[in-house]
Amino acid sequence: MFMRLVRRAVTAPAVVVLVLGAAACGSTGSASPAGADGTAPSPAGDGTLTVFAAASLTGAFTELGRTFEAADPGTSVRFNFGSSATLAQQIVAGAPADVFAAASPATMKTVTDASLASSPAVFARNRLQIAVPADNPAGIDELGDLADAKVKVALCAAQVPCGAAAVKALQAAGLTVTPVTLEQDVKATLTKVTLGEVDAALVYATDVLASGGEVRGIDFPEADKAINDYPIAALTGAPAGSPARRFVDLVLSPQGEDVLTAAGFQVP
Amino acid sequence: MSGRLPWLLLAPALAGMAFLVLPLAGLLVRAPWSTLPARLAEPQVLEALRLSLVTATIATLVCLLLGVPLAWLLARTAFPGRRLLRALITVPLVLPPVVGGVALLLVLGRRGLVGQWLDATFGVSLPFTTAGVVIAEAFVAMPFLVISVEGALRTGDPRFEEAAATLGASRWTVFRRVTLPLIAPGVLAGAVLCWARALGEFGATITFAGNFPGTTQTMPLAVYLALETEPEAAVVLSLVLLAVSVIILAGLRERWVSRI
Amino acid sequence: MSRSAPESPRPGGLRARLVVERPAFRLDVELDVAAGEVVALLGPNGAGKTTALRALAGLAALAGGSIELDGRPLHTLPPEHRPIGVVFQDYLLFPHLSALENVAFGPRCQGASRAEARRVAAALLERVGLAGHASAKPRQLSGGQAQRVALARALAVRPRLLLLDEPLAALDAHTRLETRSRLRRHLTDFEGATVLVTHDPLDAMVLADRLVVIENGAVVQQGTSAEVARHPRTDYVARLVGLNLYRGVADGPEVAVGGVVFSVTERLQGPVFVAFPPASVALYRSRPDGSPRNLWRGRIDGIERYGDNIRVHLDGPITVSADVTPAAVAELDLSPGQEIWAAVKATETHAYPA
Numbered sequence: 001m002f003m004r005l006v007r008r009a010v011t012a013p014a015v016v017v018l019v020l021g022a023a024a025c026g027s028t029g030s031a032s033p034a035g036a037d038g039t040a041p042s043p044a045g046d047g048t049l050t051v052f053a054a055a056s057l058t059g060a061f062t063e064l065g066r067t068f069e070a071a072d073p074g075t076s077v078r079f080n081f082g083s084s085a086t087l088a089q090q091i092v093a094g095a096p097a098d099v100f101a102a103a104s105p106a107t108m109k110t111v112t113d114a115s116l117a118s119s120p121a122v123f124a125r126n127r128l129q130i131a132v133p134a135d136n137p138a139g140i141d142e143l144g145d146l147a148d149a150k151v152k153v154a155l156c157a158a159q160v161p162c163g164a165a166a167v168k169a170l171q172a173a174g175l176t177v178t179p180v181t182l183e184q185d186v187k188a189t190l191t192k193v194t195l196g197e198v199d200a201a202l203v204y205a206t207d208v209l210a211s212g213g214e215v216r217g218i219d220f221p222e223a224d225k226a227i228n229d230y231p232i233a234a235l236t237g238a239p240a241g242s243p244a245r246r247f248v249d250l251v252l253s254p255q256g257e258d259v260l261t262a263a264g265f266q267v268p
Numbered sequence: 269m270s271g272r273l274p275w276l277l278l279a280p281a282l283a284g285m286a287f288l289v290l291p292l293a294g295l296l297v298r299a300p301w302s303t304l305p306a307r308l309a310e311p312q313v314l315e316a317l318r319l320s321l322v323t324a325t326i327a328t329l330v331c332l333l334l335g336v337p338l339a340w341l342l343a344r345t346a347f348p349g350r351r352l353l354r355a356l357i358t359v360p361l362v363l364p365p366v367v368g369g370v371a372l373l374l375v376l377g378r379r380g381l382v383g384q385w386l387d388a389t390f391g392v393s394l395p396f397t398t399a400g401v402v403i404a405e406a407f408v409a410m411p412f413l414v415i416s417v418e419g420a421l422r423t424g425d426p427r428f429e430e431a432a433a434t435l436g437a438s439r440w441t442v443f444r445r446v447t448l449p450l451i452a453p454g455v456l457a458g459a460v461l462c463w464a465r466a467l468g469e470f471g472a473t474i475t476f477a478g479n480f481p482g483t484t485q486t487m488p489l490a491v492y493l494a495l496e497t498e499p500e501a502a503v504v505l506s507l508v509l510l511a512v513s514v515i516i517l518a519g520l521r522e523r524w525v526s527r528i
Numbered sequence: 529m530s531r532s533a534p535e536s537p538r539p540g541g542l543r544a545r546l547v548v549e550r551p552a553f554r555l556d557v558e559l560d561v562a563a564g565e566v567v568a569l570l571g572p573n574g575a576g577k578t579t580a581l582r583a584l585a586g587l588a589a590l591a592g593g594s595i596e597l598d599g600r601p602l603h604t605l606p607p608e609h610r611p612i613g614v615v616f617q618d619y620l621l622f623p624h625l626s627a628l629e630n631v632a633f634g635p636r637c638q639g640a641s642r643a644e645a646r647r648v649a650a651a652l653l654e655r656v657g658l659a660g661h662a663s664a665k666p667r668q669l670s671g672g673q674a675q676r677v678a679l680a681r682a683l684a685v686r687p688r689l690l691l692l693d694e695p696l697a698a699l700d701a702h703t704r705l706e707t708r709s710r711l712r713r714h715l716t717d718f719e720g721a722t723v724l725v726t727h728d729p730l731d732a733m734v735l736a737d738r739l740v741v742i743e744n745g746a747v748v749q750q751g752t753s754a755e756v757a758r759h760p761r762t763d764y765v766a767r768l769v770g771l772n773l774y775r776g777v778a779d780g781p782e783v784a785v786g787g788v789v790f791s792v793t794e795r796l797q798g799p800v801f802v803a804f805p806p807a808s809v810a811l812y813r814s815r816p817d818g819s820p821r822n823l824w825r826g827r828i829d830g831i832e833r834y835g836d837n838i839r840v841h842l843d844g845p846i847t848v849s850a851d852v853t854p855a856a857v858a859e860l861d862l863s864p865g866q867e868i869w870a871a872v873k874a875t876e877t878h879a880y881p882a
Contacts, residue, residue, distance in 0.1 A: 086496070159494070181480050182485075182493075189477065195377055196372060197379070197395050427620055428622060433587070433607040434607050434613070437608055450624065
């Protein structure tokens with residue numbers, strides 16, 4: 001399922017313009033004042049900034065995109081949200097991306113190995129939670145409960161970051177869990193919980209938060225052993241002060257941190 | 269003869285062929301031929317292939333069992349709401365397969381309308397089982413069979429059935445000995461489409477039946493997940509799926525052509 | 529309109545009143561066919577012949593009336609339970625079955641074993657002279673052979689009522705001649721009642737003992753072919769048997785038809801039909817001498833070849849067809865639109881009560 005959300009963010013209130021200017025300067029010090037270089041060349045051209053980002057960033061980045069556009073009305077931000085691995089392959093295959101925000105260092109490595117990006121920065125961390133249906137039918141309170149054969153568990157497939165993290169966490173706990181399914185991404189895993197098809201799943205805290213009240217998240221200590229780093233990089237060819245660099249700066253700024261924290265991420 | 273070929277037809281025909289065949293050529297060119305034998309020997313690959321062939325075949329049988337009578341109902345009887353029903357039958361074609369999978373969960377899932385009852389009464393839960401894979405594939409593939417068979421029934425001459433009735437054949441005998449043989453080519457074409465669609469099914473399967481090696485991980489699911497980490501492996505798996513389906517379909521075609 | 533008196537009830541055979549309703553069409557006919565008798569339903573296209581046949585077979589629903597065969601009600605049974613055999617217009621042999629399997633189909637459905645059904649089928653194919661084609665598929669058979677297989681298939685269920693829908697219409701002229709005489713022999717041998725639908729008067733006269741003429745869903749005339757041919761009661765029948773037909777009022781030896789007075793040999797009073805063949809009409813450029821009876825002036829509406837002769841269509845007080853020799857056409861220098869005198873001999877005209 002190549003679920004891709006290509007969105008054109010709408011212009012947000014102008015109030016944020018000042019905040020953005022301050023944030024951009026504060027984070028790296030290398031960015032020019034907002035708007036001074038609205039005509040800076042971008043690989044995508046036409047004043048469009050194309051951001052490829054992990055699906056778990058959908059909420060936070062959409063908001064940051066609005067902020068960015070409000071500060072720089074000459075640039076519109078387009079997002080391509082999806083599985084980090086798929087996005088990395090699309091970028092390697094020549095997809096017109098300006099910024100890549102991945103859910104794992106490994107997927108970012110695919111892009112840096114191809115010399116398409118350099119010096120990625122970790123901007124967020126995501127930790128796992130046990131997600132259970134709101135009524136918690138199997139009465140789960142800790143990771144050990146997942147090893148019960150009667151408990152139906154969904155995990156992400158080991159090939160995707162949330163699955164790799166789950167494997168690490170379970171190993172750290174010394175548990176053997178037999179899931180009924182290895183889902184292709186974290187959203188699909190969460191859906192199985194939302195619909196009550198499984199009793200529990202290991203997903204990111206951010207996904208639990210984004211699900212509203214439909215799913216309950218349970219913290220567990222072993223999650224600390226499986227923290228997922230989210231790296232971001234402007235793709236090669238984007239000069240300092242270009243919209244790509246400025247977007248990365250915005251994500252790394254205190255304002256970016258606020259948005260990410262509100263979405264359930266931890267920031268480094 | 270070659271000088272007489274109408275270019276207005278030939279040019280788009282060749283373009284169409286290229287359009288369909290070139291992606292296949294892309295897979296062949298990019299295939300990691302040197303590591304191919306080793307990859308094929310991986311037990312997971314054979315497991316997924318076996319599961320794909322078995323589930324697609326069972327799904328096709330299910331579609332035949334339910335779809336042919338459904339097509340007959342649509343083509344040969346008149347009842348109120350028949351047009352609406354015919355439109356509804358194409359729903360799985362239009363529905364994104366993932367949505368189809370969610371819809372199946374809402375009906376047959378553990379908390380689904382019917383699934384709840386199945387679970388409570390028989391202790392049967394379909395998601396995450398091989399039976400769930402068959403259901404997801406049959407759901408998505410059945411319209412191909414129904415539409416094909418209904419078309420065959422509509423273009424067929426119903427007077428043969430009348431002739432059979434005047435010879436003393438009951439409606440069931442008429443269907444079995446006259447209708448079915450006469451629409452056999454349509455049924456076979458529909459079954460082939462159905463099987464091919466079931467074999468390539470991804471979205472509804474992974475959503476409804478999940479993904480677990482040996483139980484519900486069919487080839488398309490294996491291909492998708494391989495794509496996450498090892499694009500080369502994904503190419504290999506895709507080629508295997510393609511090769512097997514082409515060999516099977518070509519083999520069947522030989523048989524029909526010689527028989528009919 | 530009067531019909532010839534219905535047959536007195538006989539022990540076997542078919543007695544039916546068929547009422548079938550369709551949008552803008554209603555069929556309402558009575559049909560009596562004795563066992564061993566062959567009745568032809570004759571009529572123009574769209575008259576309702578095939579509908580009547582389908583009603584007898586149970587393939588068209590009756591809106592009214594009833595069907596009785598050998599004293600038992602038939603209309604309450606579905607087609608598969610009626611003791612009927614049907615030969616369809618284009619035979620409808622099952623294309624996926626051999627000739628033998630086609631013929632064996634009915635006996636199998638009636639519960640015969642496979643071997644028994646094949647034996648019956650083989651015997652019937654032999655009877656229609658196709659023993660050598662038993663394994664042929666329908667598409668390998670000629671039209672005449674297919675017709676015979678269809679007949680064998682219909683007879684294989686030992687029907688008490690045989691229904692044939694235009695059994696010869698799909699054949700070319702040569703095959704038709706041979707197939708017609710074969711069919712006649714088989715129908716003569718058949719012990720049940722036979723109803724045959726045709727629009728060809730020759731088929732009807734050769735094959736049937738009695739004709740029932742249907743027009744617009746109703747019986748307009750019935751009787752032996754000789755009766756019908758001699759005394760047509762509608763334009764359709766008259767054209768079919770090649771007569772000019774008029775309705776007139778008789779007063780002794782004279783019948784007034786429109787503006788023309790005919791002398792006839794019969795002595796009748798009141799409404800009558802007058803009929804005479806086109807060959808008995810003579811044409812003249814100027815008014816012939818003698819009696820003004822049987823003489824009128826018309827305008828040539830059309831001229832066409834008709835066998836060895838020329839058929840001239842005349843308009844005027846009455847419309848009439850006249851058959852004249854090509855020599856006469858040349859001599860009279862006939863051409864459409866021309867005014868001409870026409871006369872007919874009293875001895876050639878027939879009058880009978882309408």
